[in-house]
Amino acid sequence: MEENLKIEILFPEFCNLYGDISNMKYLKKCLPKAKFIETTFDKEPTFIKENVNFIYLGPMTENMQEKVIEKLKPYKTRIEELIKQNVIFLITGNALEIFGNYIENEDGSKVEALKIFDIFAKRDMLHRHNSIFIGKWGNIELVGFKSQFTFAYGDNENNYFANVEKGIGINKESKLEGIYKNNFIGTYLIGPILILNPMFTKSLIEKMGIKDMKIAFEEDLSAAYEQRLIEFKKL
């Protein structure tokens, strides 16, 4: 039942770059009766003590990444437990790196991360990577954008999020994008990915137990998706 759903947005006052917070605004349009909990940085996450159905963390500045790692470190075991329990995590942009082993700066210094997944990230603040993306998640063709200073390295062969058809995976040499384990989805894709990918959004909502739902502005989202897919394939 929609009204029983709890969706937790972590640190929306900071982790909101690149329009990504629109993913949660859109989910609210699709699930108006669900409870959305906006956990600010000065509060304890709700997921520590309560069961939630969906946890969202968006991209942030590099300085903020380090603060978020420190904030979440005490809850590492709980996060691992929630992943085992199939709670949906949607982690976008450089927020993904928080769940890896470490983030390496240009000077070789390292920021220890949560060490939940066996990947690490390398920063290169003088070179920003921008690209379009087409990739397959199950039988759904995803479209999206990447814009980042960092790439991730390590083995995601057994837990990747999407098989890349166009663009790059977790780094320029990889064709495997992000992390997907149980219902944890971590991806370098940025921006309104739920709005850009209506079938993906429907699938996530189904994972929360709501089947065959007509999502908000479905026809218009689908038309924009189809147009983008055609454009991307031509590039």
Added chain:
Amino acid sequence: MKKNIRFYFAFYLAKISVIALKIIKRDATQFPGKLAITLCPNFLEQIGKPKTIIAVTGTNGKTTVCNMIEDCLRENGYDFVDNQLGSNTNSGIASTFIKAAKLSGKPKKDLAVFEIDERSSIRVYPYVKPTYLICTNLFRDSLMRNAHTEFISNMLTTNIPEETKLILNGDDLIVSNLAPANDRVYFGIDRINTDTDSCENIARDIIVCPKCNSKLEYDFVRYNHIGRAHCINCDFKSPEINYEVTEINLENKIMKVKHNNEEEQYDLINNNIINIYNMLATITILKELGLTKEQINPVLRKQKIVDTRYSKYEVKEKEVITQLAKGMNPIACSRAFDYLRKESGNKAVFILLDDLHEAANGSENIAWHYDTDFEFLKDDSIKQILTAGARYLDTKVRLQMADIPLDKVVCQRNEMSLVDELNLDGIDKVFILHDLYSISLKNELKEQVIRKIEEE
């Protein structure tokens, strides 16, 4: 710095390229500078520079502030070089130096005014050390290029030379904390009646104290992170303003600027707060240079905002207003949306914000739509919204996300037939918001709208 053979080789080749480009009438280019830097990587360090360099940087307002400073200096008899015709990157600045240098490599003039792109600071400031650096504001800009404000402000703080005096927007808490060890003056606008206690914008990039991470309490919010604030936990607060607008009278188009306990009255160009900030930045640097109000105000009074940025045409008691709203720049677009919603009368609005280059060669990243306050267009005075271009389907979704009813909206691929859908019933003002690279499209639509009103 002593010049080496490599420098002279690069310099003379670049000088020859300047002459060649002049002959083929392509001299508004950064090519000579690019050539010189390619041949001699520390060319900017070696080339002779004017004694006084005024640099202007910031997300929005750089070009306007540079133009105003240059007009005031020119009218008051100052002789200077500028990069108005070139680019605002290291190559553009090198091109300007090359054109303005004697054959010895020494500068012909003692004063320079440069617009400098924030992202180029790493390639400019190690070699070109401005006497004064004005920073108008720092906001979210093209995410593909500028990422976020922390990245840009760190880059500026790391690269601004220690001897540079900063002229900073004191109402922008990101700007006011740039290069904290540098000498500085602040400009700002005291609380005005349109200011609020809370922020209604999507993008707000300084929420906690940079010293202690506690929540900042805003004394007032003007827009986004512009306003005055203090930390609830430590002594961090908005700076004391040295040049402050204490009164704005829109009816009489005047403002009062207080400095050292003396108040002076200046004429306003128009009622847009962005332009008041641009004027104030200009007044601040000119006063720092020693110019008087009597030298500044007559020039500012004559300023006209260029047609490519804003134009107003009256036809049969209706106004057709064109306004630049830079695509991929969420704050510039949000300011344009905010301005038009607050204008009097009933309005129809054309939105042409697509990047035409991306439309022709790629597929624009529309993430910036969701940092932009399309919600401001949900206003009773806005009767119709017309949008067209490659991203029309995305814009249609974005408008619905802003809860704008579709019966007010026309979305289509073809820009040129958009005016056919314009409903002028009860409309007082027609706004055409356009991207920087859509000038000819804007002009065409403006003509079509005027014809439609005339034929009504």
